[in-house]
Amino acid sequence: MKFMIVFWGAFLFFFCVPFPIFIYMMTEEVITGPRNSLAVSYGFLGLSLLIWGYILVFFINTLFIKTFKQRSTIHSILRNGIPRDAKVMRYQLLKYSPKTNMNAIQIVLSFPNLRNTQIEHEMMFHDSKPQEKRFDVGNHVKVLLNPNVSQEPYFILNDQKVGFNASGMMLRIVFIVLLIAYIIGLYTYFYRRESFDFGWQFLTFMHPIIFSGVMTLIYVLVFQLIVGKFFKNKNEERILFAGRNTEAHILSVSETGVIINDQPQIMFQVSFKDFRGNEHIATYKKIVSLLNLSSVPKKGTIEIMYDENDPKKMMIPKMF
Template structure:
């Protein structure tokens, strides 16, 4: 995992930083006259500044602001969280860390959500006292639910500790400083090299000052798309922790044609009545393992959770 992160980090760094500069320097001849009119050149300059400000804001928000907000949310949950007794239904040792005598474990917890509907949730964390076997299957642990489901995390363990990884914070600061230095260096170097007393009239869309930022922006958007689609579905988690349960009649189950890691995506069309007695028809898509495909019900009824403010939004909490 660490190797893959380093590989893809180096890959993205090459295509976002030296690659646009190399392509430009190899293909463009040094122009001693303006390439654009004054209006067009200042348009490109304004676009590049907005582009780099957005990129810097994105990284500062994700690396620092979100982290501090999540820490504050955890403090709020520790103070005002809704307590629940959770039962451990599955336990898996992911990795043992001999230097700290800690286990990285993955457990499935079963507990009532904010609407007192029993749910199951999988989580991974560090067990600092593995010798106590607190998280063996069948044991109960205390959890605190976040009463505000518009903020993450949606729940924490009752004895969860909050802190910052000093080395991680330093690396984030170094990254932001290097990014700012790179951007300033781009503007300074190419202005001194190509302005020839004509100001910014050497700028074009393929110039590294702009194209390097465009490449970074594309990778940012692709990363967000992949993470949002395959790794974390916030809307679904909000329904899991705050949704009401209902027994739904299965209208149709079919494959969408999409596969993720060779696992098919199924589309469930169901009808159900909400707690007010109103009937709804909703659609839900779920990736199902090939090993569990035969156990997926095709007719009859199935337990669902729905958003009481928008009953068209549902999820099927049962793990097939």
């Protein structure tokens, strides 16, 4: 995992920093006069400032603001969270650190959600007291649910500690400082090198001031798309923690044609009655492992969870 992070970090750094500058230097024609009109040049300058401003805000928000907001939310849950008794259904040791005597573990907990519907949820964390074996299968632990499902996390352990990783925060600060220094250096260097008393009229779209920002922006947008679409479905998690369950009749099951990691996406169309007695027809798409494809039900009933305020939003919590 660390290798992949380092690899993609180096890949991103190369194509966003030295690559645009190298291409520009190799193909640049020496021109001592203006390359564009004053209006076009200032348009490019404004575009570059917008791009770099968005990138800077994105990283500051991702690395700092979201972290502080999550810390504040955890403190709020510790004060006002709704207590639940959770049972450990599965336990997996991921890594043991002899220096700190801590286990990195992955467990599945079963507990009632905000609507008292029994759910299962997987979580990973560091167990600071592995000798107590608190998370062995069958044991019960206390959790606190977040009454505000518009904020993450949706639940925490009752005795969860809140703190910052000092070295991690320092690395984030160093990264932001280097990013700001790079942006300032980019504008300063090329202005002194190419302005020739014509101001910013040397700017073109392929100039490193703009193109380096465009390349970085593309990676930022791709990252947001991947994380939002494949790694975390917030809508499903909200339904899991605040939704109601019911039995639904399967109307149809079909493949959508979408394949992710050689695994097909399946679409379910179901009909069900909500807790008010109203009938609804809804669809749900899910990536299903090839190993479990034969066990996908084609007819009959299936347990679903739905949003009581918008029953069209539903999910199948237990997938075969």
